[in-house]
Amino acid sequence: MIPLVAVAHGSRDPRSAATVRALARRVSAAAPELDVRVSFLDLSEPLVTDVLRDLVREGHRSAVVVPLLLGSAFHARVDLPALVAQVPGLRVTIADVLGAALSDVAFDRLAAVADVDDPSLGVVLAAVGSSRAAANEAVASLARSWQARHGFRAVAAFASAAKPDVPAAMAKLRARGARRIGVASWFLAPGLLPDRIASQARAVDPSVALAAPLADDPRVAELVLERYATALAGAVRSA
Structure with missing residues (x-):
């Protein structure tokens, strides 16, 4: 073969x-x-x-x-x-x-650490970020699809090269009424950028729910x- x-x-x-x-x-x-x-x-x-x-x-x-x-x-x-x-x-x-074929995997990883049926949940879909706007929009579109399907508030955030970053995304969700925050991982593997995202999220909210990478x-x-x-x-x- x-x-x-x-x-x-x-x-x-x-x-x-x-x-x-x-x-x-x-x-x-x-x-x-x-x-x-x-x-x-x-x-x-x-x-x-x-x-x-x-x-x-x-x-x-x-x-x-x-x-x-x-x-x-x-x-x-x-x-x-x-x-x-x-x-x-x-x-x-x-x-x-x-x-995007891994959308369900990322969602299930989030559901393992956060109550996705909680109407007060806000979800950050965290990705690496790109200088290509279409690549970032694909992540934002995935976050919007989760919001439409599951009813929680959801926004994309990026570790580098694009905005918003995770703290800004969390602030946006809080302003929209979210009382609990879950960070979904749009990464295959652990590494420096997922660690950066986790550190930033915990600095804002030590109780934040952090989903695992996907691989x-x-x-x-x-x-x-x-x-x-x-x-x-x-x-x-x-x-």
Whole structure:
């Protein structure tokens, strides 16, 4: 079978890479016939270019790269295609990012720590943030969909590159009548930015409910395989 190369952003925090590797093991366990390899864009090893070059050396002619990314921002749209282009001799198909398909996972993580049926709850959906407005709007749209579906107040917040930050989002929710705050995680893995969000939220409200990142939910591994299969089918049709 054509190898699946899972590529995450990478982080100086070793918990992040460890979480990504654990996710890859779950993907492998669900599809033991599939060659699943872990890679990173930056900051962690192995880099995606190194993994793709390994495949070329081993005689592979094709690969499917599945971005372990939640948004279609600079890393997905620019960085990853540019890195793939650095490796000749391999036909690489890049799958879609994981994105909004993980909405239910993020919501369930929130529900594990906060009473989502409480009408006084305010929810911050915390994400990394991007210089691309459309990527930030996708997070804000997800927060609005939760609000419409579940009845609690919900706003997006960002760790960097975009506004509002978490304290500002919490203040907005308080102004709209929220008496309790839950912070939902739009991150796959623990790391420096999720820690920053947690610290900021606790500084405002020590009783804030903080949801866990998403990667160790079984549905994430299932989605990785779905993205692989969809990309592979498209590659076959275009061949």
